[in-house]
Amino acid sequence: xxxxxxxxxxxxxxxxxxxxxxxxxxxxxxxxxxxxxxxxxxxxxxxxxxxxxxxxxxxxxxxxxxxxxxxxxxxxxxxxxxxxxxxxxxxxxxxxxxxxxxxxxxxxxxxxxxxxxxxxxxxxxxxxxxxxxxxxxxxxxxxxxxxxxxxxxxxxxxxxxxxxxxxxxxxxxxxxxxxxxxxxxxxxxxxxxxxxxxxxxxxxxxxxxxxxxxxxxxxxxxxxxxxxxxxxxxxxxxxxxxxxxxxxxxxxxxxxxxxxxxxxxxxxxxxxxxxxxxxxxxxxxxxxxxxxxxxxxxxxxxxxxxxxxxxxxxxxxxxxxxxxxxxxxxxxxxxxxxxxxxxxxxxxxxxxxxxxxxxxxxxxxxxxxxxxxxxxxxxxxxxxxxxxxxxxxxxxxxxxx
Numbered sequence: 001x002x003x004x005x006x007x008x009x010x011x012x013x014x015x016x017x018x019x020x021x022x023x024x025x026x027x028x029x030x031x032x033x034x035x036x037x038x039x040x041x042x043x044x045x046x047x048x049x050x051x052x053x054x055x056x057x058x059x060x061x062x063x064x065x066x067x068x069x070x071x072x073x074x075x076x077x078x079x080x081x082x083x084x085x086x087x088x089x090x091x092x093x094x095x096x097x098x099x100x101x102x103x104x105x106x107x108x109x110x111x112x113x114x115x116x117x118x119x120x121x122x123x124x125x126x127x128x129x130x131x132x133x134x135x136x137x138x139x140x141x142x143x144x145x146x147x148x149x150x151x152x153x154x155x156x157x158x159x160x161x162x163x164x165x166x167x168x169x170x171x172x173x174x175x176x177x178x179x180x181x182x183x184x185x186x187x188x189x190x191x192x193x194x195x196x197x198x199x200x201x202x203x204x205x206x207x208x209x210x211x212x213x214x215x216x217x218x219x220x221x222x223x224x225x226x227x228x229x230x231x232x233x234x235x236x237x238x239x240x241x242x243x244x245x246x247x248x249x250x251x252x253x254x255x256x257x258x259x260x261x262x263x264x265x266x267x268x269x270x271x272x273x274x275x276x277x278x279x280x281x282x283x284x285x286x287x288x289x290x291x292x293x294x295x296x297x298x299x300x301x302x303x304x305x306x307x308x309x310x311x312x313x314x315x316x317x318x319x320x321x322x323x324x325x326x327x328x329x330x331x332x333x334x335x336x337x338x339x340x341x342x343x344x345x346x347x348x349x350x351x352x353x354x355x356x357x358x359x360x361x362x363x364x365x366x367x368x369x370x371x372x373x374x375x376x377x378x379x380x381x382x383x384x385x386x387x388x389x390x391x392x393x394x395x396x397x398x399x400x401x
Contacts, residue, residue, distance in 0.1 A: 001246050002149060002187035007156035010057040014154060017089065018053045019045055023165045023299070028269045033285035034294045038169075040162055043274050043305025047081040047109070049230070050158055050181060050303050051145070055082035057154030058143050059090050067092045072140040074098070074131035076124050076229050077106030078277075078304050079145035084115035095140060097131035099123050103229070103308035123224060125234045146180025147237040156184030162299050163192050170296035171197035173281035175303045176209050176251065177231030179240030185301070186247035197249045199290060201280040203228040204253040212236040213244055213251045227256050227311060230277030230304055252290065258283040263312070264319040266302070273312075278303040324382040326355075328374065329389075331397040335361050335371040343373060346395060350388050353378040 022041045030037045042050040059067065070093030073083040080096040087094035094115040098107060100122060110117050120130040135142045144151060158181070162172065172189060174182045186198040202210045205226030212218050218236040226232050244251075254262075259276050262283035266272045274282075281300035284290060320326040333339040340359070347354060354377050361371040379385050 001190070001243055002152050002156055002184055004188060004191040006149065006153045007160060007184065007188050010053070010150070010153040011157040011160055013060045014053055014056050014157060017046075017056050017086075018157070020161050021045055023162055026270060029265075029282065029285065033288070033298075035285070036295075036297045037285060038162075038166060038297070038299045039270070039272075040158060040299055040301045041272065042158060043272060043278050043302045045304075047078070047085050047113075048304055048306040049078035049082070049278075050155060050301070051075075051078040051082035052085055053082070053157050054145075054148075054151035054154030054180060054184070055079060055143060056086040056089070058148060058150045059083075059086045059092065061150050062141060066141045070094065070138075070140045071143050072097070072131050072135040072138070073143040073145065074124065074128040075145055076127075076232065077102055077109070077306055078230055080106065080110045080115070080117075081113065081306070083143050084110045084113035087115060088113045095131075095134065095138075097121075097127045097134065099127045101229075103306075103311070105308055106306055109306065123234060124232060146178035146183070147239045148180075152180050152184035152187070152240070152243070154184065155181045156188040158301060159185040159188035159192075163189070166297065166299065167193070168297055169193065169196045169299050171199055171290070171293055172299045172301070173199050173201055173284055173290075174301050175228075175231055175277050175280045176200040176202045176244075177206065177233045177277065178237055179209055179244055181301070181303060182248060183240045183243035187243060190247045198247060199284075200244065200248050200251040201284045201289075202251065202253050203231055203259065203276070203280060204255045206232045206234075207253060208234055208236045209241070209244075210251045210253055212241050213248065216245060226259070226276065227315075228259055228276030228280060230275060230306075231280070250290070252284055254280050254283040254287065254289065258287050260315045260318065262286055263307070263315055267316075272302065273305050273307050274302050275304045275307040278305060324385050325379060326376065327379050327385050327388070328376050329392070330372055330374045331392065332366070333371050333373055333397075335369055339371075340373060343397070346391055347375070347377065347388070350384075350391055351380070352384075352388055
């Protein structure tokens with residue numbers, strides 16, 4: 001458990017650097033979840049994530065000689081930007097090792113703050129091993145993203161801000177990857193509000209920390225696969241696990257479908273861009289993972305907003321299909337003048353808006369003289385889609401979705 005005095009000292013160090021991000025009631029989400037939900041919007045932090053807090057606090061506690069030599073860190077993106085920003089503030093050289101699959105937006109974010117980026121490894125753990133070796137060879141101080149008391153103390157300042165604005169919280173939902181955020185926050189919460197439940201939320205595709213918590217010993221996984229890249233950690237830290245076992249009340253998991261739905265929900269209903277790791281707490285509420293929270297006051301940490309726009313576009317497209325606001329239909333037409341026009345006239349009469357159409361007459365599955373037409377269209381819900389399919393079938397089209 002991180003000492004409250006250490007977390008309070010971190011708050012004093014970072015007060016002129018890290019933003020005291022908004023903490024506000026979410027009415028629509030509260031209605032969906034059946035509890036009073038308050039969102040801590042760390043996605044609006046200067047670097048787009050809470051990681052700035054721990055990184056700056058760590059660099060602030062280094063000696064002048066250490067800062068003069070420089071620092072090195074490994075990160076999937078948010079810790080990297082936090083270290084890069086902090087290093088620039090202290091005029092310190094920073095080397096950031098990132099996995100080769102890191103989204104371009106996060107790489108550019110790190111370079112923007114003046115740090116040097118090295119891409120190495122297929123995941124965080126491989127990048128971490130490279131960074132540790134690089135730091136030892138070049139006499140750089142390694143800034144760990146979570147297994148460090150000063151880093152954890154910096155992350156714990158999120159809890160101090162929450163409790164300053166709401167002293168009657170029944171529970172706090174916190175994203176969990178390596179455990180630094182929940183370790184720091186849980187330490188502060190249990191010191192100031194022992195009755196508040198601390199609930200960790202991890203991605204099912206990266207279950208190492210949750211498994212370790214349940215087994216009460218550190219266990220690792222051989223691989224991770226999740227859209228929540230910020231919490232995609234294979235190895236469990238014995239340091240952060242020890243803090244979690246002392247201060248955390250429960251660990252739950254959410255899958256990628258649930259995370260994607262939460263990202264889209266936050267975008268549409270809260271007007272917030274939140275990355276996968278930052279959306280796991282909302283996913284847990286939307287899918288009612290913790291039933292005893294009904295009617296309670298619940299805080300959810302939106303830990304980051306550095307979303308890869310390519311992934312976001314896929315999530316939006318799939319979300320529109322799942323919610324019956326878009327559909328794709330393929331029909332076989334006789335390849336002659338007027339056939340396509342009659343088909344599109346039917347869709348026009350049904351108020352379906354065509355956004356893309358393709359025409360294929362060369363597929364080997366087609367009879368000579370036929371053509372497959374695939375139409376992507378905007379629709380007005382499930383009933384509207386059923387009406388379209390019924391009309392096409394009644395007109396004799398061989399249609400499939």
